[in-house]
Amino acid sequence: MTVIIRNASVLNKEGLLERKHIVLEEGVISALIDGNEAAPEAGEIIDAEGKLLIPGLIDMHVHLREPGFEHKETVETGSRSAAKGGFTTIACMPNTRPVTDTPEIVQFVKDKAREAGLVKVLPYAAITKNELGRELTDFAALKEAGAIGYTDDGVGVQSAQMMKDAMNIAAALDMPVIAHCEDNSLVEGCCVAEGEFARKHGLKGIPNESEAIHVGRDILLAEATGVHYHVCHVSTEQSVRLIRQAKEIGIKVTAEVCPHHLLLSEEEIPGLDANWKMNPPLRSRRDVEACIEGLLDGTLDMIVTDHAPHSEEEKAKGMQLAPFGIVGFETAFPLLYTAFVATGKWDLSLLVQRMTADPARVFRLNTGVMDIGAPADLTLIDLEQEKEVDPGSFASKGRNTPFGGWKLKGWPVMTWVDGKTVWTEKN
Ligand SMILES: NC(=O)N[C@@H](CC(=O)O)C(=O)O
Ligand SMILES: [Zn+2]
Ligand SMILES: [Zn+2]
Numbered sequence: 001m002t003v004i005i006r007n008a009s010v011l012n013k014e015g016l017l018e019r020k021h022i023v024l025e026e027g028v029i030s031a032l033i034d035g036n037e038a039a040p041e042a043g044e045i046i047d048a049e050g051k052l053l054i055p056g057l058i059d060m061h062v063h064l065r066e067p068g069f070e071h072k073e074t075v076e077t078g079s080r081s082a083a084k085g086g087f088t089t090i091a092c093m094p095n096t097r098p099v100t101d102t103p104e105i106v107q108f109v110k111d112k113a114r115e116a117g118l119v120k121v122l123p124y125a126a127i128t129k130n131e132l133g134r135e136l137t138d139f140a141a142l143k144e145a146g147a148i149g150y151t152d153d154g155v156g157v158q159s160a161q162m163m164k165d166a167m168n169i170a171a172a173l174d175m176p177v178i179a180h181c182e183d184n185s186l187v188e189g190c191c192v193a194e195g196e197f198a199r200k201h202g203l204k205g206i207p208n209e210s211e212a213i214h215v216g217r218d219i220l221l222a223e224a225t226g227v228h229y230h231v232c233h234v235s236t237e238q239s240v241r242l243i244r245q246a247k248e249i250g251i252k253v254t255a256e257v258c259p260h261h262l263l264l265s266e267e268e269i270p271g272l273d274a275n276w277k278m279n280p281p282l283r284s285r286r287d288v289e290a291c292i293e294g295l296l297d298g299t300l301d302m303i304v305t306d307h308a309p310h311s312e313e314e315k316a317k318g319m320q321l322a323p324f325g326i327v328g329f330e331t332a333f334p335l336l337y338t339a340f341v342a343t344g345k346w347d348l349s350l351l352v353q354r355m356t357a358d359p360a361r362v363f364r365l366n367t368g369v370m371d372i373g374a375p376a377d378l379t380l381i382d383l384e385q386e387k388e389v390d391p392g393s394f395a396s397k398g399r400n401t402p403f404g405g406w407k408l409k410g411w412p413v414m415t416w417v418d419g420k421t422v423w424t425e426k427n
Pocket of ligand 3: 061062063093153154306308
């Protein structure tokens with residue numbers, strides 16, 4: 001099957017936009033033709049009409065909730081939500097029920113993804129059985145089953161010895177350890193960050209050190225073990241500083257940041273609405289600025305959504321009792337485009353790189369670039385289209401977002417995986 005995408009705006013290696021016709025054959029990009037030349041006439045022809053065509057977005061931190069929490073999301077609904085948001089590869093977290101801590105559950109997630117037939121789903125496996133922090137999982141068997149890394153996301157690994165053992169085994173298997181950094185002794189009974197909002201509402205606040213203490217500890221353990229250590233959802237100035245210093249001295253550390261931690265601080269939380277509750281929490285303006293700076297200088301390698309769907313009933317329990325987490329796939333690109341690129345603060349190529357080529361480089365994925373021979377994982381984006389975020393229209397089962405009603409530009413309109421259309425606005 002041949003697909004020709006005519007008249008697309010494509011970012012060249014210098015980060016400038018060029019008009020191209022792109023030919024997709026047998027699931028790979030087979031030709032990039034100068035837009036001034038005639039486009040070939042064969043197979044399915046799509047006229048991009050000058051819209052932006054980029055490598056499919058990659059999200060290395062998402063929650064698909066299956067098995068066990070199908071009322072929040074399934075592999076299928078999450079995959080559709082991802083495709084709608086312009087994502088073509090997503091890596092899902094193991095805090096399911098049962099936890100993804102055996103080869104059978106890794107296989108189950110892969111089977112569900114194949115049945116859905118939408119985006120590429122890469123499963124992570126747990127570091128410890130049932131994510132309880134007591135006993136390591138069988139790293140070799142989990143790798144063999146197709147897990148791409150180990151993480152207890154949702155909770156931090158509290159024991160330094162447990163983390164060190166995990167890193168030693170992962171290093172020997174040439175696999176990464178991905179860490180949710182949180183010291184439980186510092187966050188008991190907390191639901192929002194330390195700061196003005198917590199004070200005003202009489203809530204116990206989550207301090208920045210609860211995250212950064214684990215980042216610092218784990219960087220030392222990564223240095224000792226030589227593992228590839230990846231930090232989840234960085235949200236504090238202190239974590240950014242520690243990661244920057246570790247990179248400077250050659251420790252193999254990489255990191256991710258979420259759109260909400262680049263856009264929102266605790267000052268913006270409007271009230272006791274749990275759609276503003278996530279872990280890590282929204283912190284101070286100073287932390288937001290440090291995360292932005294970290295992303296710009298490459299200390300933070302990539303943007304991830306931490307797509308964390310919950311049901312409306314669960315989120316209605318209020319700030320203190322509702323579960324942590326917000327959905328992310330369907331708003332990520334338009335949010336960042338509108339806030340940072342349309343305003344002239346960032347180059348378009350920087351945003352695209354941090355959501356495609358950079359995660360592919362860090363996790364050694366064979367995608368994320370628009371080269372001849374690369375998989376035809378592509379996203380077409382309408383940079384002019386402006387519309388309001390409408391949680392009611394999400395493909396995700398989750399409606400839990402603080403961004404409802406935000407007016408955004410830069411909406412994905414069509415997504416291809418291995419040359420196959422997995423989502424189009426026109427349906
Ligand atoms: N980020 C969140 O607020 N919640 C995540 C867990 C996590 O990513 O730590 C979830 O599973 O709901
Ligand atoms: Zn986490
Ligand atoms: Zn998460």
